[in-house]
Amino acid sequence: MATPASPRLPASERLRRAGVAAWSVIGVLILAAFSIWALLKIRIIFPPLVLALLIIYVLNPLVAALERRGVPRALGVIGSYIVVLGGIALVVILLIPIVSAQVSDFADRWPSYRDDALQFVNETAVSIEDRIGAQIDISQVSCLLGAGEGGTQDAPTTARCDQVTEVFRQQVVAQAGRITEIGSSILELLIIFVIGPLIALYLLIDLPKLARDLTALVPEGHRGEFTDLGTKMSRAVGGFFRGQLLVALIVGLLSALGFRIIGLPFWFVIGAIAGFFNLVPLIGPYIGGGLGFLIGTFSGGLSLGLRAALVELIVQQIDNHFVSPNVMRRTVNLHPVTVILALLAGGTLAGFWGVLLGVPAVAVGKVLLAHLWSTRVLGSDVSPAGRSSVGEAPSVVPETLEGDADGRRT
Secondary structure, eight states: OOOOOOOOOOHHHHHHHHHHHHHHHHHHHHHHHHHHHHHHHTGGGHHHHHHHHHHHHHHHHHHHHHHHTTOOHHHHHHHHHHHHHHHHHHHHHHHHHHHHHHHHHHHHHHHHHHHHHHHHHHHHHHHHHHHHOOOOOOHHHHHHTTHHHHTOTTOOOHHHHHHHTHHHHHHHHHHHHHHHHTTOSHHHHHHHHHHHHHHHHHHHHHHHHHHHHHHHTSOGGGHHHHHHHHHHHHHHHHHHHHHHHHHHHHHHHHHHHHHHHHTOTTHHHHHHHHHHHTTSTTTHHHHHHHHHHHHHHHHHOHHHHHHHHHHHHHHHHHIIIIIHHHHHTTTTOOOHHHHHHHHHHHHHHHHHHHHHHHHHHHHHHHHHHHHHIIIIISOOOOOOSSOOTTOOOOOSSOGGGOOOTTSOOO
């Protein structure tokens, strides 16, 4: 027997709900703008908090699984730290000889690469001058590449280099001073990598208590909706972070393997750079391809450079059509154009951290707006986000906050 359709709301009621939803969206946008303004004032806390958030989203599934097996939460957190950090340390120790050898090799080859680059720039400039009939000054490029150090005959003098690069050096010094002011010096970076894991350690141990306290602040009649929305938002953010880490690892490994097959020098370092920058969506393969093309062209000619670019093109296609869709299909679910716009807007508002957090912020906004539209305009009931395949009741706390001190779901 067919299920009878739900009665259609009157036009006046739909209009009223649409108005309430519109004002709710305006209020949310105003609150978000004020929050962004306030956070920019205290942006020095971003690095350790972002690192702590990343650690929490990566380790909490493992901690929750240990809890369900009867392991005390504090012991599970400490054990997870030991296993994960120990594994990372072991991988780093194993890779240090490869990285060190390739960096030393690059330092030895740099004079040859520099001369090849200068020759390429000179030939390109001459070709353009012959076509358009205008003179092109390449002194800045020559000085920035250190042409004077190589002792080449046509190299600009030291005085000329000081003159043409004065403005550039002033900009670099100014930017370096600004970077130091916002906490990007080596010492502060070391402090961040100490404070971030400590914050994550304490939060991971106390997550169940924090979840109960947070839920208790919400009126009882809205707790179900609050926890449902929190679960969806948590899954979007956590899925993005875990998915991007996995995608970056796969892109780095595929890039390094491809470069190794074609015989590209420094194949591991360039592949690692491509994987690292892939933490920001859509960027890693382009950076890896550009570096591979330059190194390949200078070391083995245009043919090797084109093969390196082709490797990254193949890696990008594998990532876009197979890796990313399958890894992040059930998490962020954003169109590539939306991702690009989120990156541009985030970079404009908050620089590097805006680029890093722009996509998950848009994903959270999408979940919130979809929830408001569904519940406030269409009048739909709250859809349980935590229901399992065996009919388990929906979770009442966000995904990363599930599990109490005894290993039970709250």
